[in-house]
Amino acid sequence: MRKKKPPANLELIDLYSTLLNEIWGKVSELIGESLLTFLILLIISRISDEFPILRGIRVSEAGISLEAMRNQFHDASPGDLHRAFHGFVKNLFNVFTAITENVINRELFSAVLPKLREAEKIVSS
Amino acid sequence: MKIIFKNLKTLWSIINAINASPELADIIEAAGSKLSNLFDILAFSVLLKEGLDLHIYCDKSSSQLFIDEVAKNTIKTFSFIAGDRLTPEQVRTHVERRQFESRWRGSSNGRLKSHISLPLINKGKVLGCASINSDLTNAFDAQALQFFSLITYQMASSMKHSQVISSMKDMAIYDTLTQVFNRRHLNQVLEEELRNSFREKQPLSIVMVDIDHFKAINDRYGHDEGDKALIHIASMLKASLRKHDIVARFGGEEFLVILPKAIMKDAVVIAERIRRSIEATPLSMDGEEVHLTVSLGVAAIPAIWPDSKEEFIKCADTALYEAKGKGRNRVCFYVPTKDPPAKGILSK
Numbered sequence: 001m002r003k004k005k006p007p008a009n010l011e012l013i014d015l016y017s018t019l020l021n022e023i024w025g026k027v028s029e030l031i032g033e034s035l036l037t038f039l040i041l042l043i044i045s046r047i048s049d050e051f052p053i054l055r056g057i058r059v060s061e062a063g064i065s066l067e068a069m070r071n072q073f074h075d076a077s078p079g080d081l082h083r084a085f086h087g088f089v090k091n092l093f094n095v096f097t098a099i100t101e102n103v104i105n106r107e108l109f110s111a112v113l114p115k116l117r118e119a120e121k122i123v124s125s
Numbered sequence: 126m127k128i129i130f131k132n133l134k135t136l137w138s139i140i141n142a143i144n145a146s147p148e149l150a151d152i153i154e155a156a157g158s159k160l161s162n163l164f165d166i167l168a169f170s171v172l173l174k175e176g177l178d179l180h181i182y183c184d185k186s187s188s189q190l191f192i193d194e195v196a197k198n199t200i201k202t203f204s205f206i207a208g209d210r211l212t213p214e215q216v217r218t219h220v221e222r223r224q225f226e227s228r229w230r231g232s233s234n235g236r237l238k239s240h241i242s243l244p245l246i247n248k249g250k251v252l253g254c255a256s257i258n259s260d261l262t263n264a265f266d267a268q269a270l271q272f273f274s275l276i277t278y279q280m281a282s283s284m285k286h287s288q289v290i291s292s293m294k295d296m297a298i299y300d301t302l303t304q305v306f307n308r309r310h311l312n313q314v315l316e317e318e319l320r321n322s323f324r325e326k327q328p329l330s331i332v333m334v335d336i337d338h339f340k341a342i343n344d345r346y347g348h349d350e351g352d353k354a355l356i357h358i359a360s361m362l363k364a365s366l367r368k369h370d371i372v373a374r375f376g377g378e379e380f381l382v383i384l385p386k387a388i389m390k391d392a393v394v395i396a397e398r399i400r401r402s403i404e405a406t407p408l409s410m411d412g413e414e415v416h417l418t419v420s421l422g423v424a425a426i427p428a429i430w431p432d433s434k435e436e437f438i439k440c441a442d443t444a445l446y447e448a449k450g451k452g453r454n455r456v457c458f459y460v461p462t463k464d465p466p467a468k469g470i471l472s473k
Contacts, residue, residue, distance in 0.1 A: 030267055030271055030274065031270065032274050035244065038249055046208075098202055098242075099206075099241065099243055099244070101240065103270045
């Protein structure tokens with residue numbers, strides 16, 4: 001019997017959860033957990049009016065989690081989820097550029113770009 | 126491996142220097158004077174949110190163009206992080222030119238090519254922004270970022286500690302409502318001024334100031350407006366005094382002014398100036414324009430030679446009592462007799 005594929009929105013949450021945890025791991029090594037927490041909260045506060053879904057992101061110095069979103073946004077459309085997370089990652093890169101030019105982003109490109117492509121595939125399928 | 130150990134040793138010496146003082150200026154100086162031992166930079170800059178002071182430590186070979194670019198970029202990054210749109214005109218810039226150890230390339234007319242600008246954060250609050258700046262492209266790598274993050278983390282933590290100590294010091298000496306000195310600090314200062322006056326045989330005057338009909342003001346306009354009256358009088362007192370004069374809240378609606386090196390005549394002139402300016406400056410209370418008045422009692426050395434600060438204050442208080450008795454809104458001064466202070470002659 002074939003294993004049932006999870007709905008696209010949950011698949012996207014899982015994918016972005018992996019991506020954000022990867023970003024957390026790399027960036028917290030460079031600038032520390034407290035500054036990274038501050039920057040993530042800053043971005044959420046700035047763009048959550050446009051993407052209310054992002055209010056479901058839980059972040060503290062212990063790490064970043066999308067667990068709460070799985071229940072909260074189980075009926076959100078994959079397109080909306082992708083746009084929100086894509087906006088979030090884009091803003092994250094903008095902040096990293098503003099403070100360190102390309103020092104952080106250089107460390108992230110290889111991890112982020114394939115995941116974003118994967119997310120686009122999920123949305124378009 | 127040796128280079129890494131050397132860098133770590135330098136990093137620790139910078140962090141220790143930052144930790145060594147609770148004074149804000151020393152924390153910035155510690156970072157500014159030592160960061161060039163760790164990074165190949167042409168300038169280090171710190172913009173503090175409180176006071177909007179921008180400190181730039183740069184190598185003496187830096188061009189003015191470079192310094193301007195550093196200032197502009199630090200302000201831009203801070204604005205981005207803090208969400209305040211600052212312009213260079215809103216910021217007070219202090220430039221320190223130093224001989225940076227890492228500058229072996231000689232003079233530079235370069236432009237700002239790379240920077241790392243990190244927010245100074247403590248418990249989620251932005252205290253400012255610190256930046257290392259270079260005239261080389263891609264001057265900083267991941268390890269430089271790690272090191273600078275540790276330094277800014279330590280700076281933010283020491284700065285917060287310094288702010289706490291400074292606000293505790295303020296709370297210990299200032300009256301929280303009127304922002305003039307409190308009575309405890311007044312006692313210390315007056316004790317000291319009396320000692321100086323006796324030792325150096327210099328005149329010293331004090332003026333006791335009391336707001337007329339303050340109870341009626343509170344009854345009519347309420348305590349919030351009463352507080353406003355106290356703040357108004359305190360600020361009028363501060364504005365009427367000389368640079369080295371001291372004003373303190375003595376208690377309730379009473380203030381005490383210390384006038385170092387002022388003889389009785391000068392003290393009466395100052396007291397009269399205070400009285401007139403308060404009378405002439407209306408205060409809006411509950412939508413009404415109210416002209417407050419004060420009564421003032423002056424006591425002065427060498428007109429008297431009090432045994433203690435308590436006796437000195439009692440003389441000024443006696444004069445104040447006389448001013449109240451003569452109809453308020455006036456200045457009286459204490460003239461000694463052979464009798465105890467409370468029975469001295471009082472004059473307007």
